[in-house]
Structures are given as C-alpha cells and as structure tokens.
Amino acid sequence: MARSRFLGTKINPSRFHKSQIKYLLILSPLVAFMALPLIYIFNVAFKPLEELFFYPPRFFVQRFTFSNFVRLFSVTGASGIPMSRYLFNSIMVTVLVLFFSVLFSTMAGYALSKLHFKGKRIMNEINTVALMFVGVAVMIPRYLIVEQLGLIDNFFVHVLPYLAIPVGLFLVKQFIDQIPDELLDAARIDGASELQIYSKIILPLIKPAIATIVILSFQSVWNSADTSTVYINNDNLKTFAFYMNTLTSGTNGVAGQGMAAAASLIMFVPNFVIFLIMQSKVMDTMAHSGIK
Amino acid sequence: MMGKKKHSVSSAKKKQQRIAYGFVFPYVLMFSIFIIIPVIIAIFLSFTYFDTVRAPSWVGFENYIYLFTSDEIFMQKVLANTLKYAVIVGPGSYILSFMLAWILAQLTPKVRTVLALIIYSPSLTGGITMAVLWRIIFAGDSSGYLNSILLRLGMIVEPIVFLQSQDFLLLIMIIVTLWSSMGVGFLAILAGILNVNQEMYEAGYIDGIKNKFQEIIYITIPLIKPQMLFGAVMAIVGTFASAGIGVALSGSNPTPQYAGQLIVNHIEYFGFSKYEMGYAAALSVVLLFFVYLVSRFAYRLFGSKD
Numbered sequence: 001m002a003r004s005r006f007l008g009t010k011i012n013p014s015r016f017h018k019s020q021i022k023y024l025l026i027l028s029p030l031v032a033f034m035a036l037p038l039i040y041i042f043n044v045a046f047k048p049l050e051e052l053f054f055y056p057p058r059f060f061v062q063r064f065t066f067s068n069f070v071r072l073f074s075v076t077g078a079s080g081i082p083m084s085r086y087l088f089n090s091i092m093v094t095v096l097v098l099f100f101s102v103l104f105s106t107m108a109g110y111a112l113s114k115l116h117f118k119g120k121r122i123m124n125e126i127n128t129v130a131l132m133f134v135g136v137a138v139m140i141p142r143y144l145i146v147e148q149l150g151l152i153d154n155f156f157v158h159v160l161p162y163l164a165i166p167v168g169l170f171l172v173k174q175f176i177d178q179i180p181d182e183l184l185d186a187a188r189i190d191g192a193s194e195l196q197i198y199s200k201i202i203l204p205l206i207k208p209a210i211a212t213i214v215i216l217s218f219q220s221v222w223n224s225a226d227t228s229t230v231y232i233n234n235d236n237l238k239t240f241a242f243y244m245n246t247l248t249s250g251t252n253g254v255a256g257q258g259m260a261a262a263a264s265l266i267m268f269v270p271n272f273v274i275f276l277i278m279q280s281k282v283m284d285t286m287a288h289s290g291i292k
Numbered sequence: 293m294m295g296k297k298k299h300s301v302s303s304a305k306k307k308q309q310r311i312a313y314g315f316v317f318p319y320v321l322m323f324s325i326f327i328i329i330p331v332i333i334a335i336f337l338s339f340t341y342f343d344t345v346r347a348p349s350w351v352g353f354e355n356y357i358y359l360f361t362s363d364e365i366f367m368q369k370v371l372a373n374t375l376k377y378a379v380i381v382g383p384g385s386y387i388l389s390f391m392l393a394w395i396l397a398q399l400t401p402k403v404r405t406v407l408a409l410i411i412y413s414p415s416l417t418g419g420i421t422m423a424v425l426w427r428i429i430f431a432g433d434s435s436g437y438l439n440s441i442l443l444r445l446g447m448i449v450e451p452i453v454f455l456q457s458q459d460f461l462l463l464i465m466i467i468v469t470l471w472s473s474m475g476v477g478f479l480a481i482l483a484g485i486l487n488v489n490q491e492m493y494e495a496g497y498i499d500g501i502k503n504k505f506q507e508i509i510y511i512t513i514p515l516i517k518p519q520m521l522f523g524a525v526m527a528i529v530g531t532f533a534s535a536g537i538g539v540a541l542s543g544s545n546p547t548p549q550y551a552g553q554l555i556v557n558h559i560e561y562f563g564f565s566k567y568e569m570g571y572a573a574a575l576s577v578v579l580l581f582f583v584y585l586v587s588r589f590a591y592r593l594f595g596s597k598d
C-alpha cells in the first residue's frame with residue numbers, strides 16, 4: 001500500500017494522478033503572473049489607436065489590427081534611418097555571433113575535455129571562476145580596450161565581445177566529458193586527425209550543447225542595446241534592440257505604447273521560437289550542467 | 293614497450309599539445325581581451341585618478357578610502373539598495389526556481405513542458421528589454437493599469453507615480469527581476485531533478501523516508517548538488533547583471549532620489565557621466581569581489597571540493 005502511494009506521487013510521472021492537482025493549484029497563480037505581462041504585450045501590440053486611449057484601460061484587444069506594426073515600420077528615427085536598416089544590422093550581428101561563438105566554444109570545449117596539454121587544468125578553473133563574471137561591472141575598461149583597438153564605430157564591435165561566453169564553454173565541456181574516450185581513441189587508431197575527430201565525431205554528438213549555446217548567445221546579442229549605446233555613434237550601424245529602446249524611452253505617450261509593444265513583440269518572438277524548437281536539447285545539456 | 297616507443301609517444305604528445313593550443317586559441321583570445329584584461333585594467337585603474345584626458349595618476353588606496361568613508365550616496369543609498377535588492381532577488385529567485393522546478397517535476401511531461409516554457413519565457417528577453425511593458429503597467433497617471441485598477445477598487449484616491457517614487461521603485465525593480473529570473477539556472481535544476489534515479493527514491497522510502505519534505509532534504513538536494521551550485525552561481529550573477537533595470541524603469545540615471553540606484557548604475561554614472569574612471573573602477577572591483585565572495589559561499593554549501 002505504501003508503495004502504491006509512493007508511485008502515485010513519483011517524480012516525472014507518465015500518467016495523470018489526482019495527487020498532481022494540488023501542484024497545479026499551487027503553480028497556477030505563479031504561472032499566471034509569469035504569463036500575464038506577455039499576454040498583455042501581445043494585446044497592446046495588436047490594439048488599434050483608439051483602443052489604446054480607452055479609459056479605463058482594457059486588458060484584451062477587441063479589434064485586431066496590424067496598424068502598430070505598420071506605423072513602426074514606416075516611422076524613421078530622428079536620424080532618418082528606416083527601421084529595416086536596424087533590423088538588418090541585428091540579424092547580421094546575430095548570425096555572426098551565433099556562428100563564431102558556437103565554433104570557438106566547441107573547439108575550446110573539445111580541447112579542454114579530451115586533449116592533453118599544459119595549462120588545461122588552470123584554464124578549466126579560470127573558466128569556472130569566470131562563470132561568476134558580471135560583464136557590466138567592467139564596462140569602463142572594456143570601453144578603453146575597444147577604443148584602443150580602434151573598434152569604436154566599427155560593425156564588429158557588436159560581435160567580438162559576445163564570442164567568449166564562459167557559461168557556454170562550461171556547458172559544452174561538461175557535455176563532451178560524457179563522450180567515452182574509447183570512441184575517440186578508436187578513431188585515432190583508424191588514422192583520424194584531431195580536426196576530423198572534432199568535426200566528424202564530436203560536433204554531431206554534442207548537438208544539444210550547441211543548441212544551448214545558440215540560445216544563450218542569441219539572447220545576449222539579440223537583446224543587447226548597450227553595444228550600440230556605448231560604442232557606436234554612427235546611426236547606420238546601430239541595432240534593432242537599440243532602436244526599440246529609444247522608441248520606448250522616448251515615447252511616454254499613450255500613442256507610442258502600441259508601437260513600443262509591437263517592437264517588444266518583435267524582440268520577444270524570435271527568442272521564443274528558437275527556444276521552442278530547441279527546448280528538449282537544452283534540457284539534455286542542462287542535465288550535465290552541474291559544477292562539481 | 294613504453295620505453296622503446298618513448299620518443300614517438302612524446303612527440304605525439306607534443307603534437308597533440310600543439311593542436312590543443314590551436315583549438316583553444318580563438319576562445320582564449322576573446323576571453324582575454326574582453327574578460328581577463330578588463331578585470332586587470334579595472335584593478336589597476338582603481339588605484340589611480342583617471343579622467344580619460346590625462347594619463348592615470350597613482351593615488352594608492354584613495355578611491356577605496358573615499359568609497360567607504362566619504363561617498364555618502366554610496367553608503368546611504370547605493371549600498372543599502374544593492375544589499376536589499378541582492379538579498380531578496382538572489383535567494384528569492386533561487387528558492388523560487390527550485391520550488392517551481394520541483395513542482396514541475398511532479399507533473400506529466402506534456403503539462404510540464406508547457407508550464408516550464410511559460411515560466412522560462414520572461415527570462416528570454418530579460419527585464420530590461422521588457423521595461424516598456426512594465427512602464428505601461430506602472431504608469432504614473434490614471435492610464436496606468438495598476439493605478440486604474442486601484443482607483444476603481446477605491447484603494448487610492450489619486451494615481452501613484454510608482455516609477456518615480458522612493459517607496460515603490462526598488463520594490464518594482466525586485467518584482468520585475470524576479471519575474472525574469474527563471475532562466476538557465478532554473479532549467480538546470482529542473483533537468484537535475486528529472487534525472488535523479490527513480491530507485492533512489494524507492495530505496496529512500498524503504499529506509500524510512502515518510503514524506504515529500506524529507507524526500508527533498510535527504511534525496512533530491514544531495515543528489516543534484518552540482519546543479520544546485522550551477523543554479524546558485526547563475527542566480528548570483530543574474531542578480532547583479534540585471535541591475536540596470538532601475539534606470540530602464542525610471543528613465544534616468546541617477547534614479548529619482550537614488551531610490552533604485554545600485555552599484556552598477558553608480559559605476560556607469562561615475563564612469564560615463566562624471567568621467568571619474570579611477571573611482572568607477574574601484575566600484576567595479578568592489579562589485580566583482582562581492583559577487584565572488586557570495587559565489588564562494590554557494591560553493592561552500594553545494595561544492596564537492598574545497
């Protein structure tokens with residue numbers, strides 16, 4: 001009897017059991033709190049102008065319209081640069097960051113996990129300490145470095161600071177640790193070079209970890225307005241996140257809200273879609289995320 | 293056999309070492325330029341006076357002494373705000389992520405996936421990007437959602453200017469940060485709980501565990517210590533990294549009456565508004581050291597070594 005009670009409330013159950021109802025009851029207000037702002041922004045984004053002026057304000061949109069998006073795309077900033085330019089910059093930056101951050105951290109993760117070289121242990125330790133690194137704390141020295149390197153107003157300043165993500169490398173390395181050495185040794189005996197092992201064996205096996213870096217990098221670079229604010233003066237080179245911030249901090253009026261919400265939605269949706277596609281892979285990676 | 297092949301083995305080793313350096317080089321280069329060197333520069337600058345125009349001049353510990361003895365805004369507002377914010381948001385988001393993850397683990401996979409997605413989604417863009425939305429909800433006139441609800445319920449007579457208010461700004465910052473804090477750490481803990489071997493629980497119940505609480509204390513947490521530590525480090529870092537939220541919400545730095553001023557804003561203010569780079573660097577060093585100390589505490593709790 002005791003055993004059946006235990007099975008009824010076990011972790012990761014495969015079937016619904018009435019004992020789960022209490023958990024759903026506890027979760028529902030919290031989940032509602034998490035979801036409400038997102039539902040809200042969705043509704044504001046599709047509200048026509050006159051509904052934004054309703055008093056008292058109503059939560060749900062009554063007449064769906066894309067007018068906020070149309071206005072957002074047609075309005076050009078104070079500098080006369082169309083929004084599509086910012087969007088294009090953001091997409092370029094994001095693609096470059098994703099490609100290179102995946103490349104760099106999988107390469108380094110392979111070496112740190114499976115190859116023998118002097119300094120490996122200390123590098124692993126430094127990277128683990130760097131998990132605690134708070135980037136905003138060193139914005140001033142970073143600015144000085146970027147200035148010295150001549151990267152102010154250079155397109156690549158959007159990309160370079162985002163390529164070394166300690167959390168990304170850490171997760172990849174942990175994931176590669178799970179791959180048995182025998183597999184790699186067998187390939188070496190068959191004459192495979194390290195580069196072949198990396199590209200033919202490691203990369204296909206660590207797809208979940210790659211998906212995770214993609215998500216982490218995407219979040220940090222797509223959402224970042226700071227780079228444009230701090231390092232870029234040329235409006236042609238600024239990104240969509242920056243544009244959205246000027247839009248939202250500049251317009252406090254009710255009419256601006258619709259556009260701001262539409263812009264927020266454009267910021268949010270790609271994050272969400274990417275995570276949705278990759279979520280099961282991310283969970284695979286996270287199972288190996290522990291710091292021992 | 294090893295003896296005979298010694299030469300070729302060691303040259304193979306050397307070769308592998310060279311290849312390994314090649315593999316880590318790009319990462320190490322970027323890591324050095326944007327993480328290691330900035331930290332070193334910050335430590336160096338913190339002992340200097342530097343206004344970006346003239347070369348830095350050595351001042352010893354003056355910045356630190358000023359910081360802890362004479363910077364009244366730092367001691368009275370910034371430090372107090374940062375502590376209050378960090379003490380609530382850090383452990384708060386951590387405990388919340390464990391609780392939510394644990395409850396989610398008790399549900400069937402489909403329900404769990406949907407709910408986990410909803411809980412995780414605010415962290416996708418983070419509080420700062422979503423500041424616009426919170427600014428509408430907390431807007432200071434009667435068009436603000438919260439104000440309009442409170443007015444209709446008759447709980448207030450006139451709208452509260454939440455985001456410029458000394459009483460509310462920090463509280464709102466805490467709520468917004470908690471809202472967006474169920475990120476990577478939360479996922480790690482959830483994955484950890486789901487991967488605990490089912491037999492461990494069965495054995496635990498045979499050994500006399502009686503309820504869910506004991507199950508958590510004696511089985512779940514000890515078995516997912518590594519994930520708990522990862523989650524803790526992520527919670528600590530997330531707390532300090534999201535500290536720009538006050539400026540994003542109130543629209544000004546310094547925030548009104550310094551109500552939402554945190555160390556990060558103070559750094560930005562001294563560095564980019566007053567061009568006192570040396571002093572700002574000292575603040576950075578204090579912040580990094582603080583994060584490091586708190587993380588060490590987490591290591592003490594959950595780490596397996598030292």
